[in-house]
Amino acid sequence: MQLSLPHHRWLVVDDNPEVLNITALFLRSVPDVEVTAFSRPEDVIQACLTDPTSFELLVTDFDMPGMDGIELACHLAASAPRLRVLLMTGSHLNEFQLLRPEVHLVLSKPFTREMLLAGAAALVGLHDFPERPIDDGRSFARAE
Secondary structure (H helix, E strand, O other): OOOOOOOEEEEEEOOOHHHHHHHHHHHOOOOOEEEEEEOOHHHHHHHHHHOOOOOOEEEEEOOOOOOOHHHHHHHHHOOOOOOEEEEEEOOOOOHHHHOOOOOOEEEEOOOOHHHHHHHHHHHHOOOOOOOOOOOOOOOOOEOO
8 A cells, every 4th residue: 555645745833722723723624735733933943944845835823922923934935935924913914014025925813714725725826625624533743
């Protein structure tokens, strides 16, 4: 039996464990996607430095301790240039923040599963993908 490897590798980071878990769960409902979840931006940087071309999407919270999502996107822009960034925020962002070229899409909280998946799919060029049920029993292997 031959194992099928995921065609897409996505990262998600949020310092709020509940938001991190539900966001990762939503993203994992997309077939052929491997989602790696982190609670600290510094861990995302390390993952991208280890293999800068392996990830195609970063879904990041804006407001996190130590480094916000825009700073994270800016930090990764040079080392992982193909990485697309979806910024989730419950904060009001100014024009300068909204127009950063390192951030490709801003999603305001609260958002629905459909909004998140549509944004993620648009950023990586996925169209008409069948979704897996969100209760498929996959575990939350959170890298920390």
